[in-house]
Amino acid sequence: MIQKPSMHGTTKARGCAHAGLGRFGYLFEGLQSWGAAMSDVPGESISPDEAARIAALLGGAGGVMDGGVAANHCASCVPAGYTFFAQFVDHDVTLDVTTQLHGPDLRGAGDDEPVKHLPNLRSASLDLDCVYGFGPEASPHLYSTDGTGVMLTGNAHNPDDLARNHQGRALIGDPRNDENIYVAQMQLMWLRFHNRMLAGRSFEEAQRQVRFHYQYIVWNDFLKRICDPAVYSHLNDALLDAAARIDDGDTDYDPKGLFDVTDHHGRPLMPVEFSVAAYRFGHVTVRSNYPVNTALPVIELFDERFSTEGFSPVPTELVVDWHYLLPVDPARPPVLTKAFDHLLVDELIRMPNPIVGKRATDHERSLAFRNLLRGYVVGLPSGQNLADAMATLGVPIDPTQNLDFSDIPGWHRIDAPTRGKLEQHTPLFFYLMREAGKVAGGQHLGPLGSAIVLRTFGSMLLNCRSYLTEAGKLTDDEAGRCGGHVPWQPLPEIKGEGVLELADIARYLLLG
């Protein structure tokens, strides 16, 4: 699958053309869906109505995952800015606009194919298509007309906002990066980083530097913070080992298929275990309020006072000072994310109209309800089932871990028969968030959640052009001196001391 190195020190990607659309699929094929596991009729899944009833008990307004305003107070050790970086990364890799929220279990009869035909409207690679769109030729509305490759930022009302049309809609690669002011300002950060990288470089070289810095931050900074340390260490060793062996010409090396999250063309696919469960972890880390800048030390995430309830221009007074959300300055500790646990704050249990539409029911306004019901539709396996499968790959997880739901407030309000079944067959999103709260103490994802996330991102790095698979272009002389391979390194003017972090990008732009 992997092609031989094509020139000194560079390895062609294994089949991933960036900025192409892809498909969804499964990390593990042939597993029974959660809906089928809950059914009393062998070979059939529970009905959409029954799935919605259970999703409401767990994730609906007033359900077990409704954390209200109190949930806001529990913190992890992760700076709050990473929530919006996580959301920005989500919008780079996955977008499903095809499945019906109240549809049937697509895997219910034991068939994996329907989900494997679902289109993913993002490329499942860390290529920043949410920033670049399809590039200057195919997405010219994102770029300056002068042909320099400069990306548009700012508008007549606010130079520190995104470019917008006359109705206030953002002109960006993925419309979801205007869903709240923080993700909109994160988008602006990466647009400005690209524009800075253009100085003295061609568009392609600037884009390559931006992508590699971004990918490096995703794997070495962000994922290290949000994943279980033992699982991160295991999969990090495996990834580096695989990259080195591939670079040495062992073209198909992938330890135990850990990173073979690909379709039959060798292109990364988007596993629904990631997109509909594990990577929706970001929803539980969202706080209901945040600081913005010195003048506004606290606002609601969707604040009516500023009409910023989603997909709206960022007023000048709401320009985000990242010092409050990222460790830009050691003397100014940032606010932290909400704890990683099964609770969602009020803002996400009762989402506003611009996000869910005026006609949404109370339950449909809840992101926890939507995540659980979407998980039923795409045929996710139960957490227990997936843990068993993951353990066979040698990842350090304990599939027998006891998540003991009995101390969760509201658990005993669920009728006993349903409760009994849920303890045996826990919907994946709820299982993973409980795992994070119970096993990881709310500090990061638990072992299974981490393994899903790391395998998926590892596959993107290994199967696409990335800082891991494509070394710098070397002259023959340079290649001779370093044995043919120089791993890509962040630019010294950007990286602070130690590993390149997200805050380094914010700091670099501030110093600009």
Ligand code: HEM
């Ligand atoms: C900040 C507030 C956020 C809001 C209001 C929000 C809202 C939403 C909504 C409405 C959906 C579609 C739900 C459905 O019908 O299935 C969604 C999907 C999703 N969200 Fe969020 N989200 C937020 C933050 C995040 C964060 C921080 C992350 C990342 C860790 C994240 C990851 C995802 C993913 C992976 C999907 C599925 C995307 C797809 O494949 O289509 N979200 N979100």
